[in-house]
Structure formats: structure tokens, C-alpha cells
Amino acid sequence: MAEEIKADKVVDARGSFCPGPLMELIKAYKEAKAGDVISVYSTDNGTKTDAPAWIKKSGNELIKIIDRNGYVEIVMKKVR
Amino acid sequence: MLAAKKVVILGDGAAGTIMANKLRMLTHSSETRIVVIGNSKKHYFKPDGVHIPFKLKRYQNSVKPTRFLFNYGVEYIFDEATGIDVSQRTVRLKSGNSTSYDYLIIATGDRFDYNEIPGYIGEARHFYDLQHSLELANILDSFNGGKIVIGPSSIPYQCPPAPYEFTFLLDKYLRDRGIRDKTEIHYTFPLNRVFTMENVANFVNRLFDERGIITHTLFNVESINGLNKTVTSIEGEDVKYDLLIMVPPHKGQKMITDSELAGPSGYIDVDRHKLSYKDYDDVFAIGDATNLPISKAGATAHFESEYLANRIAHEISGNVYDETYNGEVACTTITGAGKAMTLYFSYDRPPRAEFQSKMDYLLKWTSADTYFSGMLRGIM
Structure with missing residues (x-):
């Protein structure tokens, strides 16, 4: 059984449209401390590409992308 | 009764x-x-804030x-x-x-929250209200070449096309003054494209390429250092500037x-x-x-x-x-000197960004008159 990663902060951006989920993720990132795990839920298709691109460019760690029932969950770790 | x-x-x-x-x-x-x-x-x-810094319109009519x-x-x-x-x-x-x-x-x-970005006040310029548009007109008058950095500091902000509209007019202004070849224009945007809507972003990006405008995407402004003239993004990118024109952070x-x-x-x-x-x-x-x-x-x-x-x-x-x-x-946005594009969209229907025209520019040019005489009065 895969180990569940516990997020320090969950951003539920379901129902919000691009660029809402990414902006919510960035807001949570600004408030988090290094080492925190942040999870964002989104029903917007664009988040699946936008959020990983942002995580990569910002030098943080993309932990996983999970397709849930009707939404996607993106889990990242704040590195810097 | x-x-x-x-x-x-x-x-x-x-x-x-x-x-x-x-x-x-x-x-x-x-x-x-x-x-x-x-x-x-x-x-x-x-x-009209995109026109006033270039003295293309008299602010009194706005x-x-x-x-x-x-x-x-x-x-x-x-x-x-x-x-x-x-x-x-x-x-x-x-x-x-x-x-x-x-x-x-x-x-x-909504309102501008300048304090959200350390170093913004006194260093960055913008054209999102009349006072700052007029100040920017004076600054551009004395600009004789260098590196101009433009962009929205974060999302959301008012009138999403305005930063690219301003950039197209700036390109034309610098060419008319004969200093475009002495000036680098850098455009920053918070997403991984140059506009929120993908097809409009592709259209604008092509026009930016044609005009030699350099883009920095995934650029959400974190701080501004006026001493070494550098704007830094949350994503860790530093961009130097001689003149910084940055849409301030907005809040309700x-x-x-x-x-x-x-x-x-x-x-x-x-x-x-x-x-x-x-x-x-x-x-x-x-x-x-x-x-x-x-x-x-x-x-x-x-x-x-x-x-x-x-x-x-x-x-x-x-x-x-x-x-x-x-x-x-529905909104009409400037896409170059004497050219504009009208975008129609809704929650479920993205705009078709297919062509620009002189007619659309005339629509934009006269929009203050249309606004005050018809739209604002509720008869349109």
C-alpha cells in the first residue's frame, strides 16, 4: 500500500477556474515555511500543467499528481 | 399602495x-x-490610462x-x-x-496594495490611475534608452489586457522617438504564458516576438530593490531594469x-x-x-x-x-499601432483571438465617448 503523505496545508480550489488554483497555491506557498508539504485540489484542467510548471520553476519539489474522483490533487514540498 | x-x-x-x-x-x-x-x-x-503616458489623449476628456x-x-x-x-x-x-x-x-x-511588495513605493511606476499615468508621461519624456521591464506583479488585476496593450504602444512610441534600438523591453507575467487565456496568449506572444519583446513567464513579483535596480520573483528570478512599470498588487x-x-x-x-x-x-x-x-x-x-x-x-x-x-x-484590446482586437467570451467559451483591425482600434479610440454617453447611462 502506498504511503499517504500528510499535507501541512491543503488548498481546496475545486470550482475555481484558471488561474485561480495556481494563485491559491502560490498564496499558500508564501505563507508556508521551508519543508512544509502543500496539497492543492483543482477541478480546472489547466492546473495539471500550470502547477507543476510553477513548482519546477520556483525550485520546489513536486511530490505527486493524483487523479481523484472528479478533481486532481497536486502535492508539493516547499524547498525554498 | x-x-x-x-x-x-x-x-x-x-x-x-x-x-x-x-x-x-x-x-x-x-x-x-x-x-x-x-x-x-x-x-x-x-x-485611457494606456494612452495618456504617451500623450496620445488629453486626460481632460477621460x-x-x-x-x-x-x-x-x-x-x-x-x-x-x-x-x-x-x-x-x-x-x-x-x-x-x-x-x-x-x-x-x-x-x-478593489484597491492597490503597494505594501504587498517591499520596495515598490517610490521605485515602480504604473498607469492604473490618472495621477500615475501622468507621472509616467513625464518619466518617458526623459527616457533615452535602457531596459524597461513591464508586467502585472500578481493576479488578479484590473483590465487583464492593459499591460500588453501598454507594451505595444510603448514599442511604437520608442520607434517614433528613434530609441527603440537603444531599448530592451522585457515583459513579465505570473503564469507560464503571457496572458491568462491561452489562445490570446499565443496571439500576443507572436506579436511580441515580431517586435523583439523579451518575455519572462511564471514571474510573480516578490520584491524590488531600487539600489541595484532589480525586480525579484517568488520563483527566484532576478531581472535588472532601468525603468520598472509594474501593475501593483490588487485587493478587495x-x-x-x-x-x-x-x-x-x-x-x-x-x-x-x-x-x-x-x-x-x-x-x-x-x-x-x-x-x-x-x-x-x-x-x-x-x-x-x-x-x-x-x-x-x-x-x-x-x-x-x-x-x-x-x-x-466583450472588450476591445490594442494589439499594435492603430490595431486592436475585440474579444467575446464567457465562463464556458474562450475568446477567439484571430484577427486585429483598424476598425477595432477606432472602436477602442472612441470608447471614452461611448462609455460616458451611452454605456454608463445604461442605454447600451
Whole structure:
């Protein structure tokens, strides 16, 4: 059984449209401390590409992308 | 005879004024009393802010006295809302008075939060209000070459196309002055493209390439260092500049947060099809004050007002209004010297960014006249 990663902060951006989920993720990132795990839920298709691109460019760690029932969950770790 | 319903509209900007004037045209004063509360002495047509720094338009034609912009039968109170109690249907005012309502429409817009970015004040310039547009005109006058960095510092911000419109006009201005070859133009944007909507971003990006405009995407501004002339993004990128033109961070009004109608962002969560707040059928928000996933622009407020004025007019006269607001917006955006493109879109339908024309530019060029004489008056 895969180990569940516990997020320090969950951003539920379901129902919000691009660029809402990414902006919510960035807001949570600004408030988090290094080492925190942040999870964002989104029903917007664009988040699946936008959020990983942002995580990569910002030098943080993309932990996983999970397709849930009707939404996607993106889990990242704040590195810097 | 039943007493007239009292509709209170907070805000005297584009959203509040269009809403009041449209509703006045749709209802009789015997059944509806319309009260607008605002504290702007002048009403500024903000889209002209991209022209004024290049002295393409006289700012005097972009400004009118607010109190003359309301149709006959709209009551205008020069005051400011300091608190809203939706359970008691009352609004507290700065003057110490308070007012009750049958319907409340919040059109209080948003504000600039300069303190969100350390180093912004005194170093970055912008064109999002008249004073800063005029200041930028003087700065551009004395600019003789170097590196100009332009972009929105974060999302959301008013009139999403304005930064790229300004950039196209800047490119033309520098060419006309013969200093384009001595100037680098860098365009920053918070997403991984140069605009929020993908097909418009592709269109604009192609035009940027043709003009030698350098882009930096996924660039959300974190800080500005005026000593070494560097703007730094949250993503860790540093960009040097000689002149920094940066759209300031936006927030909803503090009064909205203090009234517990929104979180720290100050943007009100409304039903995207009814524009109503939570379960209240007598409280609505329109324009820049909402957190709807559409442009913060007068064009949005115009379409929202069309829906909401009709809905309230039907309700007051005892009729059913079956229509909904579906995120419709139409706006004309500048895409180069003498060229513009008109975008139509809604929640579910992205705009078609296919062609630019001189005719669209003329539409844009004359939009202040159209705005003050027709749109703002509620007759369009």
C-alpha cells in the first residue's frame, strides 16, 4: 500500500477556474515555511500543467499528481 | 399602495453607476428607490490610462464629475460605507449615519496594495490611475534608452489586457522617438504564458516576438530593490531594469473583509450565475469587488449590470426572471499601432483571438465617448 503523505496545508480550489488554483497555491506557498508539504485540489484542467510548471520553476519539489474522483490533487514540498 | 423598494448601491465607479442607471431605466420611481453611496468627486475612464503616458489623449476628456453621471431619479449620497450588516439589512457610513435596504448591491471595486511588495513605493511606476499615468508621461519624456521591464506583479488585476496593450504602444512610441534600438523591453507575467487565456496568449506572444519583446513567464513579483535596480520573483528570478512599470498588487476593500463578507483578499464570493452573496437573495456583488473567474473590467460590470438590473426589476414588479449571468464579457484590446482586437467570451467559451483591425482600434479610440454617453447611462 502506498504511503499517504500528510499535507501541512491543503488548498481546496475545486470550482475555481484558471488561474485561480495556481494563485491559491502560490498564496499558500508564501505563507508556508521551508519543508512544509502543500496539497492543492483543482477541478480546472489547466492546473495539471500550470502547477507543476510553477513548482519546477520556483525550485520546489513536486511530490505527486493524483487523479481523484472528479478533481486532481497536486502535492508539493516547499524547498525554498 | 406598497412602499417603494429601496435598492442601495455601494460604489460610484463603473459598476455602481451603470447598475444604478440601468435599473432606473427599467423601474418606476413609485416602486423603486435607487440610492448610490460613493465618494469619488471625479469619474475616470481607466482604459485611457494606456494612452495618456504617451500623450496620445488629453486626460481632460477621460474625466467627468461623478455626480452628473446619474440618470434622473437616482439619489446620490456622497459618503463612504464603513460596514455592512447583512443580517440587519443595514450599511454604516463614514458620516456616522446608517442606511437600510431591501436590496444591496456591492460595487466597491478593489484597491492597490503597494505594501504587498517591499520596495515598490517610490521605485515602480504604473498607469492604473490618472495621477500615475501622468507621472509616467513625464518619466518617458526623459527616457533615452535602457531596459524597461513591464508586467502585472500578481493576479488578479484590473483590465487583464492593459499591460500588453501598454507594451505595444510603448514599442511604437520608442520607434517614433528613434530609441527603440537603444531599448530592451522585457515583459513579465505570473503564469507560464503571457496572458491568462491561452489562445490570446499565443496571439500576443507572436506579436511580441515580431517586435523583439523579451518575455519572462511564471514571474510573480516578490520584491524590488531600487539600489541595484532589480525586480525579484517568488520563483527566484532576478531581472535588472532601468525603468520598472509594474501593475501593483490588487485587493478587495478592507471594509468588505472587516464586515466578514470576504476573507483577507477582500473579494466577495458570489454565485457565478446569480451574482448573489451566499444564501441571501437581497445581497449582490458586481464588478471588481467579486472573486468571479473573469476579467476585472468595466466591460464585465456592464454585462453583469444588464443581468442584475433586469432580475431586480422583474422581482420588484412581481415577475419571474429566468435568465442567468454566464460570464459574458466583450472588450476591445490594442494589439499594435492603430490595431486592436475585440474579444467575446464567457465562463464556458474562450475568446477567439484571430484577427486585429483598424476598425477595432477606432472602436477602442472612441470608447471614452461611448462609455460616458451611452454605456454608463445604461442605454447600451
